[in-house]
Amino acid sequence: MKKVAFLDTVHPVLKDGLEAMGWICDDFTQRPISEIENSIQQYQGIVIRSRFPMNQSFLEKATQLEFIARSGAGMENIDEAYCTRRNIQLFNAPEGNRNAVAEHALGMILSLFNKLHTADKEVREGVWDREGNRGIELEGKTIGLIGFGNNGAAFARVLRGFGVEVIAYDKYKSGFGDEYVQEVDLETLKQKAQITSLHIPQNAETLGWINDEFIKEVRHNFWLINLSRGKIVQTQSLLSAINSGKVLGACLDVLEFEKASFENMFEGEKNNELPLEFRELISSDKVLLSPHVGGWTYESYYKLSQVLLDKIKKSI
Numbered sequence: 001m002k003k004v005a006f007l008d009t010v011h012p013v014l015k016d017g018l019e020a021m022g023w024i025c026d027d028f029t030q031r032p033i034s035e036i037e038n039s040i041q042q043y044q045g046i047v048i049r050s051r052f053p054m055n056q057s058f059l060e061k062a063t064q065l066e067f068i069a070r071s072g073a074g075m076e077n078i079d080e081a082y083c084t085r086r087n088i089q090l091f092n093a094p095e096g097n098r099n100a101v102a103e104h105a106l107g108m109i110l111s112l113f114n115k116l117h118t119a120d121k122e123v124r125e126g127v128w129d130r131e132g133n134r135g136i137e138l139e140g141k142t143i144g145l146i147g148f149g150n151n152g153a154a155f156a157r158v159l160r161g162f163g164v165e166v167i168a169y170d171k172y173k174s175g176f177g178d179e180y181v182q183e184v185d186l187e188t189l190k191q192k193a194q195i196t197s198l199h200i201p202q203n204a205e206t207l208g209w210i211n212d213e214f215i216k217e218v219r220h221n222f223w224l225i226n227l228s229r230g231k232i233v234q235t236q237s238l239l240s241a242i243n244s245g246k247v248l249g250a251c252l253d254v255l256e257f258e259k260a261s262f263e264n265m266f267e268g269e270k271n272n273e274l275p276l277e278f279r280e281l282i283s284s285d286k287v288l289l290s291p292h293v294g295g296w297t298y299e300s301y302y303k304l305s306q307v308l309l310d311k312i313k314k315s316i
Contacts, residue, residue, distance in 0.1 A: 004045035007036065010071045014047065014305035037061050047071065053260060054078040067091060067316060069308045074229060076202045077260060091311045094150040096304035097295030102154035104294040105197060105227050108251035112288045113138065139163035144193025148176050152199035156181045167192060195223045202229035211237045215246055223249045227294040230254035235277040242286055249286040253294040
């Protein structure tokens, strides 16, 4: 019988479904990588989130591997080229958390616009500053989406009732404009957008893409939303733009300084050992932060595994 190694914790619907198909599912979520490497040659399937990279060195030990199922959207931790050469099928599940990401993005920009992150703190400290916490409305703004895959399209959908103009640019996709979103080129987006929201993968093209030059080319002073990957935005460029007023505020669920596993970036660190740019970022009241949880809801936990199960059933 064929076997699947679960390297990360996912919703049990995936394990139950695979076992119903006749697969043996073994739990490696608490085992060290050295032990996994010594056993992985026995397995035809791997289920992972982002615990450690699926690089060539590791995958060469998985001599019987037929598929990798990634519970999430991003595939940057998997050596896709090597998997193609080996005919290892890759499954991910951006459909499973797209609504979670969209609602999180909306929640972050509404919170930033209405200063909920600072107002709550002040009231708890006995400060009653109504004028200092005067809000901004979304209505009438132009929101530019960079990337119109699952997450970008879901964000456009949740914005429908807010009286905003939604424009979107996608380098690899066209013909998606409808009554809710206008398809534009990148130059038009830079000219029109007052809020720019990133919905693109991390790859060689996008690493550090949002830099001084990109920001300078944006016509308006603008707000930035990033729920894609932290290393797409150069933090120092963002800080400089916030200090100059070119970037009016930023909603960041992801950070340039995250570990590849997306786990606790503070582990083993003292505050004075953290990067200077990060310390400056967290001191700004124009920045709203969350710990890479945009797609991490109770509902998406189930959906991610169900999507993977459905894809595996169709292909294996």
